[in-house]
Amino acid sequence: MSDVDFTAVGLVQPWVEPPEIELVLEAVLFAASEPVPMKDLLAACAFGEEDAAGRPEVEAALARLSAHYRDRSIELVRSAGGYRFRVRQQFSTQVQAAQPERPQRLSRALLETLAIIAYRQPVTRAEIEDIRGVAVSTQIMRTLTERGWVHVVGHKEVPGRPGLYATTRVFLDDLGLGRLDELPPLDALRELVDLPGEDVGGLPRREGGDEDRDAGDEPSSRD
């Protein structure tokens, strides 16, 4: 093995062993690539899921662990999926500097689609297209699915049984959210007041006329 163990380099200090449970949780949290749910943390500490003693003990150890990292560059946080360590945001710039590849920007089309799914879920693709006023490309739906942000949670009982999309736990985790309602609220729909009449091309607007309105359906009227 070519790995150099740096502990050999360190100064010899009096050994103060941290409590085992804290180290176990630390190991599990660092080893995971996603937030770790409480039940997995309990399992690591050999607590059954229904073990009444386990939860408070694990939570106390998590608090100690978090305190241990108070002065460091990372912090212990909880989001929808569970607990995880993350780099404190004040170090983001340096982390980005060390990463040669910049993450891709998300297109507006993708973000709008994602927003509609997030706020309107469960929603069909046709409903998304209704709101956006344009077709939603298959590419966008695939990208969202592959990133694990949306998934099909059912099918609408209409002809064709289109899939109903919803956001996932990964979506919440990636935004550091615990629950969906922690998303910033959607702008309120304003009440429509009386629309002012307007001059639509030189002709005075006629009030109270009773002519045949069907004539207005002419689609080609350009003037």
Added chain:
Amino acid sequence: MSDVDFTAVGLVQPWVEPPEIELVLEAVLFAASEPVPMKDLLAACAFGEEDAAGRPEVEAALARLSAHYRDRSIELVRSAGGYRFRVRQQFSTQVQAAQPERPQRLSRALLETLAIIAYRQPVTRAEIEDIRGVAVSTQIMRTLTERGWVHVVGHKEVPGRPGLYATTRVFLDDLGLGRLDELPPLDALRELVDLPGEDVGGLPRREGGDEDRDAGDEPSSRD
């Protein structure tokens, strides 16, 4: 944000701020998913790659960082690709308990290597490579040895004295074989290879009496 900031929970201790460079390196190493080469570490610390002062300073900070984690569940290691944190091996059981990993599949390359050792033992790595037509990775040989399926039974008296590999009792047991010659004879396999119409190049076929085969136990004779 729903993130719980655990630092609030921690005890208030006198603040001893670790040097900034150490924290930056810590952040970068924790954020990376692969070993971080020195040049990326230098970039994170805003050192140019040719900056003479950068390297020793970064190395000193890495040593301090490593010492800091001496009693923790992770260790700072250096390998060919660079530096990274990894979870210490003694926490294997607990990490597995929390998030079991699926058993790895045996790679094609590994199976081929194992098959060649089984049929051609004792055989050197160079000979295996000759037959496979590609290099055999050290990782594969290590895995085969660690699994207890092959071992070095001697050294070939040629320059460099390469190890001669052979299969073990464990290999036979794991395959459910009593003896090595219960493996199907190579000739039978060659029949499979020599499919009609296929160009089989220079593979010599042995006709008639296989003296040394006859000398041995008939492979099929399972007592």
Added chain:
Amino acid sequence: MTEAEVLEEEPATDEVEWSCRVHGSPLGELPADLYIPPDALEVFLESFEGPLDLLLYLIRRQNLDILSIPIAEITRQYMAYIDVMQALRLELAGEYLVMAALLAEIKSRMLLPRPPAATDEEDDPRLALIRQLQEYERFKAAAERLDAMPRLERDVFHAHAARDALLAPPAPAPALEELLDALVGVLRRASLRAHHQISAEALSVRERMARILETLEHEVFVDFVNLLTVEEGRPGVVVAFLAVLELSKAGLLEWGQGEAFGPIQVRRRAPAPIEE
């Protein structure tokens, strides 16, 4: 937008009559209130997420409230954009044309007198469009806020450590068929490289070679005959004998005879000093 710039409002002369001949006539034939640099058109198309987005842009540009859009004016401007794009033969998503038709319809309906009883909101043809615009605008804003939120792997980084030091559960032993399948693959490849040959040697001899090597040490001579196990019967003895010969041929064994006519002894050849 880089930008489809519109010069200040000037009563449109007549938007129906102008035409745009890009390769021939100058762009001066465009209506005075509409100037789009030709190279900006591609950008233009990519800049809008659809007709609703374009309409919102037109409305916002004039600091108008969605709730009270002057349909005639907006329609006029919208049509102007569409006409330019069509004149330039830019491929236009069908939705843009559908919207154009809708706007035209609304406008024409507004020209008509409304029945006295139908003066309430429900009857205003602009309402459905306004609702749609408002709805779209909410999600457009939500999308921007979503994008501004700290996001994993862009602004926020998960802290993790490699787990390769951890013992992964071992792979199950290969099935015999898997092993044979792998070997067949090798043989097939080897046969294509004609100069490589695998001769089929008796496994038993090879195995015995390995076993003998294991038992021998280089410090200790053992009697050659001890390597032959009589209990295995003739074939066994022959196999062992062949194995010893093979090993000898490979230079792995050293022979000795303590005394004349004494037992023939064999040991593993001492490791040679490493040299080239």
